[in-house]
Amino acid sequence: MQDIRWKAFWLLLSLTAFCLLIWLVYDTETALAFFGLGTLIYLIGHIYWLHKLYKWLQKPILNHIPNGTGIWEDVFAMLYQEHRKHSRSQSQLSTALERFRHATSALPDAVVVLNTQNEIEWFNDPAEKQLGLNKQHDESQPINYLVRNGDFLSYLQSDDYSSPIKLKSWRNPDVTLEIQLIPFGTKQKLLICRDVSALEKTEVMRRDFIANVSHELRTPLTVIGGFLETLSDMAGEVSETAKPYFNMMQEQTGRMRRIIEDLLTLSQIESNSKNTEDVEIDMTNMLKLVQNDAKGLSQGQHKIHLEADPTLNLNGAQNELQSAFSNLVSNAIRYTPKGGEIFITWGMQDGHPVFSVRDTGIGIEQHHIDRLTERFYRVDSSRSRETGGTGLGLSIVKHILNRHQANLHIQSEVSVGSTFSIVFPKSRILHKQVALFA
Ligand code: ADP
Numbered sequence: 001m002q003d004i005r006w007k008a009f010w011l012l013l014s015l016t017a018f019c020l021l022i023w024l025v026y027d028t029e030t031a032l033a034f035f036g037l038g039t040l041i042y043l044i045g046h047i048y049w050l051h052k053l054y055k056w057l058q059k060p061i062l063n064h065i066p067n068g069t070g071i072w073e074d075v076f077a078m079l080y081q082e083h084r085k086h087s088r089s090q091s092q093l094s095t096a097l098e099r100f101r102h103a104t105s106a107l108p109d110a111v112v113v114l115n116t117q118n119e120i121e122w123f124n125d126p127a128e129k130q131l132g133l134n135k136q137h138d139e140s141q142p143i144n145y146l147v148r149n150g151d152f153l154s155y156l157q158s159d160d161y162s163s164p165i166k167l168k169s170w171r172n173p174d175v176t177l178e179i180q181l182i183p184f185g186t187k188q189k190l191l192i193c194r195d196v197s198a199l200e201k202t203e204v205m206r207r208d209f210i211a212n213v214s215h216e217l218r219t220p221l222t223v224i225g226g227f228l229e230t231l232s233d234m235a236g237e238v239s240e241t242a243k244p245y246f247n248m249m250q251e252q253t254g255r256m257r258r259i260i261e262d263l264l265t266l267s268q269i270e271s272n273s274k275n276t277e278d279v280e281i282d283m284t285n286m287l288k289l290v291q292n293d294a295k296g297l298s299q300g301q302h303k304i305h306l307e308a309d310p311t312l313n314l315n316g317a318q319n320e321l322q323s324a325f326s327n328l329v330s331n332a333i334r335y336t337p338k339g340g341e342i343f344i345t346w347g348m349q350d351g352h353p354v355f356s357v358r359d360t361g362i363g364i365e366q367h368h369i370d371r372l373t374e375r376f377y378r379v380d381s382s383r384s385r386e387t388g389g390t391g392l393g394l395s396i397v398k399h400i401l402n403r404h405q406a407n408l409h410i411q412s413e414v415s416v417g418s419t420f421s422i423v424f425p426k427s428r429i430l431h432k433q434v435a436l437f438a
Helices: 002-025 028-058 071-106 125-131 150-157 197-233 243-271 283-298 318-334 381-386 393-403
Strands: 110-114 120-123 165-168 176-184 188-195 279-281 303-308 312-316 341-349 352-359 407-413 417-423 429-431
Touching: 002 028, 002 071, 028 071, 110 125, 120 125, 125 188, 150 165, 150 176, 197 243, 243 393, 279 318, 283 303, 283 312, 283 318, 283 341, 312 318, 312 341, 318 341, 318 352, 318 393, 318 417, 393 407
Parallel strands: 303 341
Antiparallel strands: 110 120, 110 188, 165 176, 176 188, 279 312, 312 429, 341 352, 352 417, 407 417
């Protein structure tokens, strides 16, 4: 650019110097005539090359770029270089894109690129088979017109794509699909769909196996427990020395029964995850029941406070949620020494309905917290056993919460206490009218 300016400046300077020379040798009129003629030729030259540039821009083919003269030679040379650079990066980009398309087509998973309006921009071959899309007709069509599945549509409309959804294929009910949306760029989305039928089958087999084993064990255990109880109650049948062993046997059968009951509850929640009907839960009433149960369990050893927003109700599965709330409250009691306090609260926090239980108990070390909802995970197994725990309580709570799209937050400090909070989605809020005058 600097060069071009200098070239133009020198050209004009040379013309002026030449005219000055004419003026010195001849007269003013001749010098002015030469100056005017020179400027006119200069202008005509510019207009000519501008016209050439305009013509070329209408059809910018790299090899047809004009050569130019003077400063226009530099302008066209720069244009040529820029255009070449641009075409090179464009061809590199299309090669990369082509390679990406080949790679994604080789994937067994369906991949669909959606634009900001959720219209299909591109999809690979497996998407035709798994989602029933057609290369001829479906590009540029909104995905919600083509994938008519209620769960998928609510997933698409929600803004939370942190985890995938599983659904039965609308084309073949024997096929289970796992769909994940991944936002990228400026509100574009990548849809990845995977056939998880084989995995799902194994999962169902595992669930059925646990449910069957638990069910089969329940009856013999009930019989053994019953006989042990009868024998211990029969005066003179059990000697004084054998009595402690009898008590231990009774304790252990009781524990096994509780584990089996919890395993059955877990598999019931897992297999019924869609079938339980959601109703409006009167939270004030339910929490009073939970508080009363807690008082029974504590037997006056703890102070149990309840603070609930009377206008806030919840849409959910009544029995499941009552069991989840009771589980957290009973843990708070079991892991809080005598004389401690338990605070049960229900209300809005940061725009979400939140149920929380705070205790002044033994607390939990930080590194255990992420693993507490795993089956049979206990911080201290002997303490859990002592208090009648099975190690399954929090994993039942987690399953119930998953069904309600809710999250469990745990904060704890050793020897200070713990707070377990359930954060529900806003969509589950139901407002209750409270009568001001009775
Ligand atoms: P458990 O039947 O053993 O109580 P859970 O699944 O209910 O099983 O809880 C898992 C573990 O989390 C417990 O063994 C206990 O160590 C810890 N835990 C749960 N709630 C509390 C609490 N309020 N205070 C301290 N520790 C807790």
